[in-house]
Amino acid sequence: MEQEARRKDAKDAGRGEEKWVHDSSVDHKGKVPLRASTGVWKASLFIITIEFSERLSYFGIATNLITYLTTVLHQDLNTAAKNVKYWAGVTTIMPLAGGFLADAYFGRFTMVLLSSLIYLMGLSLLTLSEFIQRLKPCNLSNTCQNPRKVHEVLFFLALYFISLGTGGHKPCLQSFGADQFDDDHLEERKKKMSYFNWWNFALCCGLVLGVIVIVYVQDKVGWGVANLILTIVMAVTIIAFYMGKIYYRYRLPQGSPLTPLLQVLVAAIRKRNLPYPSNPSQLYEVPRSSNMSQGRLLCHTSRLRFLDKAAIVEVMESNSTERTHHNPWRLATVTKVEEMKLILSMIPIWLTSLIFGVCLQQASTFFVKQAAIMDRKISENFDIPPASIYSLAAVGMMVLITIYDKILIPFLRKVTGNERGISILQRIGIGMVFFTLSMITAACVEMKRLKAVEKEIIQGGKKGSLSISVFWLAPQYIIYGLGEGFALVGLQEYFYDQVPDSMRSLGIAFYLSVIGVGSFLSSFLIIIVDHITGKAGKSWIGKDLNMSRLDNFYWMLATLIVLNFCVYVFLARNYTYKNVEKRVIVSDCHESDGAAGLVL
Structure with missing residues (x-):
């Protein structure tokens, strides 16, 4: 009950998702709500x-x-x-x-x-x-x-x-x-x-x-x-x-922070010949509702557009199941890009x-x-x-x-x-x-x-x-x-x-x-x-x-x-x-x- 109350207080304060560990009292996901x-x-x-x-x-x-x-x-x-x-x-x-x-x-x-x-x-x-x-x-x-x-x-x-x-x-x-x-x-x-x-x-x-x-x-x-x-x-x-x-x-x-960066570079090189999508919203991103552990999502920007190709969804990846279990060396999210x-x-x-x-x-x-x-x-x-x-x-x-x-x-x-x-x-x-x-x-x-x-x-x-x-x-x-x-x-x-x-x-x-x-x-x-x-x-x-x-x-x-x-x-x-x-x-x-x- 106490944890639920703290969780509610954190959300009421506008803090969004729970991404912290406070001391050693953690739940089964390894996280607890933010303290006051x-x-x-x-x-x-x-x-x-x-x-x-x-x-x-x-x-x-x-x-x-x-x-x-x-x-x-x-x-x-x-x-x-x-x-x-x-x-x-x-x-x-x-x-x-x-x-x-x-x-x-x-x-x-x-x-x-x-x-x-x-x-x-x-x-x-x-x-x-x-x-x-x-x-x-x-x-x-x-x-x-x-x-x-x-x-x-x-x-x-x-x-x-x-x-x-x-x-x-x-x-x-x-x-x-x-x-x-x-x-x-x-x-x-x-x-x-x-x-x-x-x-x-x-x-x-x-x-x-x-x-x-x-x-x-x-x-x-x-x-x-x-x-x-x-x-x-x-x-x-x-x-x-x-x-x-x-x-x-x-x-x-969360493991090496350099690996996701390298994955984006490799994926962009692999897809270098693909055309850019007509709308940036067509680039791949994990939905907020299904991604409570990734942390904050970043908005797309137009700089360094070559890297955007890492987030282009190919035909083989268009199925939602395929994207859920995608290979990060071939498909990256907009946030990672x-x-x-x-x-x-x-x-x-x-x-x-x-x-x-x-x-x-x-x-x-x-x-x-x-x-x-x-x-x-x-x-x-x-x-x-x-x-x-x-x-x-x-x-x-x-x-x-x-x-x-x-x-x-x-x-x-x-x-x-x-x-x-x-x-x-x-x-x-x-x-x-x-x-x-x-x-x-x-x-x-x-x-x-x-x-x-x-x-x-x-x-x-x-x-x-x-x-x-x-x-x-x-x-x-x-x-x-x-x-x-x-x-x-x-x-x-x-x-x-x-x-x-x-x-x-x-x-x-x-x-x-x-x-x-x-x-x-x-x-x-x-x-x-x-x-x-x-x-x-x-x-x-x-x-x-x-x-x-x-x-x-x-x-x-x-x-x-x-x-x-x-x-x-x-x-x-x-x-x-x-x-x-x-x-x-x-x-x-x-x-x-x-x-x-x-x-x-």
Whole structure:
């Protein structure tokens, strides 16, 4: 009786078909009705808590990693920057594997739990490498010029354990949190749009504490103590995440999400010589009344028409019985065809988003090294750790998210009639503009810093930090944070919302791969620029930052973003969003930009 009442409540709320598993109380079909929406934010709180811990750890390590490599392991700037970018690249590409395994086999909750334990193992190894005497960099202190090889090996092993843990943690945790909101329920769908904003707000809180508190402990107390703090916090939040399992909604894994896409391609090739039907309604689709397990159906769109041939019903398949037991390698539904179209349409957007990954790496490498040789004193006895200046980007992002979610979105909804306020691709495009401004500002500040170098070090013979204040870097960091608030949150929404419903962990992994591939491109760009400019006389990125021309490198990045933006605008103007079939009016399918509204 209780289950029937809950089922009725769910349908009365307009949620449509039951596609969730809530805890372990499942019926014989493996599904139960959705719980009341009052529990949505309670479940999200447990999920966001462990994200806060992971971001605290990641940014506590990543933002100051170049300092550790250059001061403790004594690597030169070029080698250290490349090692940071390689690690960041692997860390953000690994989620492709983790997202696939979660969607296909393990489920998101299980993958998050397992990967969090691997992450904890990596943090534990980092801690041990600083506290066990035989594993320390040096015999008595961390000031020796030739650190032990065993420490270096264990250090990088621990870092890549963290990468492995991130591979399952990042794509699944965010999509698992978004899964707590039902797309077919109007109020919950709006809450999900806010969820992505507040998810990133919590992420920024972890970032701020990571780059201020953890980095300060690293610089002033010791790397071992900082690693111990991160290990304890991660352990506590893993326990809290597990305790919240009674509140969660779960999506059951449905096997490889790539197989249906391949089936559509094979079926379309097999039927390539067939004529298109006169009306798209003649294409094959499973009736709603007989398909309560497939999930949401997608409306037909006119893009990539070649793939529509996979849904053409041949004479041998015209019998309803034959279609019910059809061979998926010969006949695909319209929904499967549209899912294939979604994936192919995302590829150009993914490619034009790679410039973000390139720009993101500068904030945790060259921006930090600039800060290290500038005046960081707040008082006579206190100076800011170089990596802590990164917190300004998080502050900028937090301020933007608060204003955007509480003021701009309600206003834009009234103006545009779009429930998002502006479209996802418009939000990403605005982020590109801010990233361009950030690189231009960084170039101007670096030009000013180089003038101080010429005056104080080259001509004046000064040793140590420059007199120019580190807060000259504040504008480029704040503008950079505004760019993240628009572009990165937009990319998260885009890759979660526009992929097929069965691929949402993989969708978040696609977003993270933008950062990962961008990181490798950044490393490749540094190598090319160093090689070319070195031959021309003076390398833009030399071993000594004071003897380099980092301002030219920033101007080059700004130019690349502008050129990339032109291509992106063209793609965004012609993009068609996912068009989900309405529940009540089944025939209400029309080609448009979907819920996202007008694009650039």
